[in-house]
Amino acid sequence: MRGLASILLRREFIFLALAVLLGAAAVAAYWASRATVLTVAVAPRDGTEPALIQAYADALAKQRKEIRLRTLAFDDVRDSAEALRDGRADLAVVRPDVDLPDNGLTLAILRDQAMIIAAPEGSGISRFPDLDRKRLAILAHRDADEALIRALLGHYGLTLITSEPQGAVPPRHVALVEIAEADLADAIAHKRADAVISVIAPTAPTAQRIADIVQRASRTQKVSFVDVENADALVARMPRLQVVTMPAETFGGSPKVPAEDVHTVGASYRLMARSSLPRSVAADVTQHLFELRSGMANVTPAADYVQAPAYDSTVGATSARLPIHPGAVDYFEREQQSFIERYETWIYLIAFLSGGIGSAAAWVGQRLSRLRRERVEEATDRLLEIRREAQDTSDAARLQVLAREIGDLAGEIAKHALERPTEARTLSAALIAIDAARSTIKRAIATGRTGNATAALSEDMAGPTSAAAE
Numbered sequence: 001m002r003g004l005a006s007i008l009l010r011r012e013f014i015f016l017a018l019a020v021l022l023g024a025a026a027v028a029a030y031w032a033s034r035a036t037v038l039t040v041a042v043a044p045r046d047g048t049e050p051a052l053i054q055a056y057a058d059a060l061a062k063q064r065k066e067i068r069l070r071t072l073a074f075d076d077v078r079d080s081a082e083a084l085r086d087g088r089a090d091l092a093v094v095r096p097d098v099d100l101p102d103n104g105l106t107l108a109i110l111r112d113q114a115m116i117i118a119a120p121e122g123s124g125i126s127r128f129p130d131l132d133r134k135r136l137a138i139l140a141h142r143d144a145d146e147a148l149i150r151a152l153l154g155h156y157g158l159t160l161i162t163s164e165p166q167g168a169v170p171p172r173h174v175a176l177v178e179i180a181e182a183d184l185a186d187a188i189a190h191k192r193a194d195a196v197i198s199v200i201a202p203t204a205p206t207a208q209r210i211a212d213i214v215q216r217a218s219r220t221q222k223v224s225f226v227d228v229e230n231a232d233a234l235v236a237r238m239p240r241l242q243v244v245t246m247p248a249e250t251f252g253g254s255p256k257v258p259a260e261d262v263h264t265v266g267a268s269y270r271l272m273a274r275s276s277l278p279r280s281v282a283a284d285v286t287q288h289l290f291e292l293r294s295g296m297a298n299v300t301p302a303a304d305y306v307q308a309p310a311y312d313s314t315v316g317a318t319s320a321r322l323p324i325h326p327g328a329v330d331y332f333e334r335e336q337q338s339f340i341e342r343y344e345t346w347i348y349l350i351a352f353l354s355g356g357i358g359s360a361a362a363w364v365g366q367r368l369s370r371l372r373r374e375r376v377e378e379a380t381d382r383l384l385e386i387r388r389e390a391q392d393t394s395d396a397a398r399l400q401v402l403a404r405e406i407g408d409l410a411g412e413i414a415k416h417a418l419e420r421p422t423e424a425r426t427l428s429a430a431l432i433a434i435d436a437a438r439s440t441i442k443r444a445i446a447t448g449r450t451g452n453a454t455a456a457l458s459e460d461m462a463g464p465t466s467a468a469a470e
Contacts, residue, residue, distance in 0.1 A: 036068065036281055038068070039071075039072055040057075040093075041072045041081075042074065042080060046142075048111065055300050055303065065284075065288055076144070082101070084103065084274060085101035085102065090273065090274055091274075093271060094271075096268070098147060100322075104274065105325035105326075106272055106309050107272065107282060107327075108290070109269070111305045112268050112307070114264050114266035115197065115244075116207060117195055119225075120217055120222075121219075121220045122224075123224060125195050125224060126225075128152070128226060128229070130226070131226070132158060132172060133169040135169060135175045135192065136149075136175065136194070137187055138179070139180070139198060142199075148267060157172060158174050160173075161175045164177050179196075181209065184213050184214075188213075188214065195226075196213075222257075223257055225246070229263075231243045234265055239321045240321070242268065244265060245261055245264075277325070277327070278327070279330060282327025282328055283327040283330045283331045286325075286327065286332075287331045290331075314329055376430050382409060383437045386405060390437065390441045394447075409434070413431075
């Protein structure tokens with residue numbers, strides 16, 4: 001125990017312990033302040049989402065936010081949803097009508113899309129049943145869009161054909177023909193396409209160009225849009241879709257295109273987070289997305305279409321068919337947790353542990369101090385024993401041994417006093433014991449014992465006595 005105490009009391013050990021504590025504090029500070037890196041699965045490659053997410057990641061890095069994004073690109077939204085489902089990604093671009101991961105919760109809507117079917121006025125196409133035996137032109141043939149078109153046609157008892165038939169389209173069938181935008185006007189004019197269909201945001205530039213092409217191809221310079229009757233009933237049957245109202249004059253006001261509101265259905269590309277993502281992190285991701293949106297719009301126009309998901313109440317947001325992440329709700333409701341609220345448990349735990357560590361350190365300090373005091377006290381007790389033995393002995397050789405032991409004990413006490421803090425009372429008692437022991441041996445010498453042994457003993461006492469006097 002004394003050896004351990006001697007090591008613990010060394011000045012070098014104390015400095016080493018302080019350095020270790022400071023290093024641990026620096027590591028803890030770095031860990032607390034470092035950015036949280038999240039992996040986001042992005043799809044489709046030919047969509048607007050990859051550029052949008054990259055612009056968001058760049059903005060986060062440029063603004064030195066506490067969130068960083070690492071993108072994981074996929075060709076199809078099914079793959080990005082799967083990456084979120086199996087834990088390879090923390091965030092993902094998801095299209096719920098195609099594949100909705102069971103652990104995905106919405107943070108924001110990146111792009112709302114509507115199914116727009118436009119035909120020249122006079123074509124007789126204004127409702128879904130009117131599409132029977134018609135050819136629909138599509139500019140970009142995506143599997144996700146095809147699945148949506150097939151489902152809606154099936155609701156009305158129509159079957160989709162994806163390969164252009166050689167002759168007339170069979171009854172109760174609709175042909176889907178992929179046509180380039182540059183060839184669309186010619187295709188409509190030569191009856192290779194009766195109408196054009198697109199799953200797109202109504203305010204997107206491409207939607208505006210499609211409406212213009214169909215309008216110019218019409219003899220009356222007017223466009224007829226297919227209105228989905230009872231869209232609410234259709235969404236009730238397919239809950240991952242949503243009702244979309246395309247206001248009058250969306251594509252122009254003279255003449256009005258469309259002339260009146262058009263009701264249709266659509267899907268959305270959503271930024272989703274895994275349900276286990278901490279609320280505070282989800283809130284930060286959502287907050288930064290909307291705060292940086294205006295700057296991101298200078299890089300990609302897709303940022304202008306980012307919007308918050310609609311909900312009536314907090315309960316409705318978290319219990320909807322497409323539930324919103326509680327962290328995103330915290331941001332939308334301005335109920336984000338403060339630093340104290342986020343780390344309240346850790347703060348209390350650290351305070352509790354610090355108090356325990358402080359008490360333990362105080363106990364160790366008291367214990368080491370007592371060990372120092374006990375060592376000096378042991379030396380003092382031994383000096384008093386030497387004094388008593390010197391009073392009872394007349395052996396000059398034994399007195400010489402005791403005198404040397406006094407010198408050794410005095411040196412040990414002096415070393416303790418120089419290297420370690422020692423109570424003044426304990427040190428004073430030790431000095432008194434040293435003087436008393438030396439005085440006793442001097443008196444034993446002065447009792448008249450003579451000879452060579454006595455002379456040698458006097459010489460041994462001369463040094464310690466002088467040191468004591470000094």
